[in-house]
Amino acid sequence: MERLSTLHEWRDFAQAVRDEGRSVGLVPTMGALHDGHLSLVRRAHDHGDVVLLTSFVNPRQFSDADDLAAYPHTPGADAVLANEGGVDAVVTPTLAEMWPDYPSPTLTTVSVKGLGDRLEGHGRPGHFDGVASVVAKLFALTGPCRAYFGEKDYQQLVVVRRMVRDLAFDVDVVGCATRRAPDGLALSSRNARLSAEGLVRARALSGALRAARAANGPASARRTLMDRVMTDAGVDVAYADIVDPATLLPLDDDDRVVGRALVAGIVEGVRLIDNDEIDLTTRGG
Secondary structure: EEEEEEEHHHHHHHHHHHHHHEEEEEEEEEOOHHHHHHHHHHHHHHHHOOEEEEEOOOOHHOOOHHHHHHOOOHHHHHHHHHHHHOOEEEEEOHHHHHHHOOOOOOOOOOOOOOOOOOOOOHHOOOHHHHHHHHHHHHHHHHEEEOOOOOOOOHHHHHHHHHHHHHHOOOEEEEEEEEOOOOOOOOOOHHHHHHHHHHHHHHHHHHHHHHHOOOOOOOOHHHHHHHHHHHHOOEEEEEEEEEEOOOOOOOOOOOOOEEEEEEEEEEEEEEEEEEEEEEEOOOOOO
């Protein structure tokens, strides 16, 4: 496994792969790797890609300085997991290279209006501007590639796909199914910040989604059900919504479509998210 640290090395590696007639599979991460990340690596290998994994904690997508400071940082363990997981090259760029003006604001920002303003964007102002800006930079540095994103961060996936469409990046965005623990909890780097009790409470997010899928009623009733499941478990609910999968706009009770249920909540000061497909096409009443 190659280890790259400069933007020059990054560009050269990706171009050399393409010059050999091979494809680049980009796996963007913020480190603190787990099997969810490695599942993206496996998916890239299934496509025959040379896997380039980036590890960079992007400060521009954090509106809370304490949240940024608490984000897990495990470079030694990450290197071992990446190597064992079949990553071909890991890029760990410096903050000074990625955002030379930081902590001063960067004058150029990519903003995907509408899609990034609600749900996570409402609770974390500026979050998706930071996400879109850094992902645009990852794509510009890597060049033509396939980029792999987990569906656990569903809103992020929708935002990135729209950015690629609007700005004509030569990138194929591949969404990959959420990886879960046996108890249903979505794998997340943030889970490492939870106590054993907190991990139990966090299961309520996936439990709320299961309850909504099993319910037989309109969108509003299922929203209420998701909220109640999380609240009863001691989760501080940020939102529980059912939306159009493409526009992220809330679905009405008259809508009989396949939507997306998204939930977010705070457990022990840690913000957690989850989502799943939900079928509203058939129901009683």
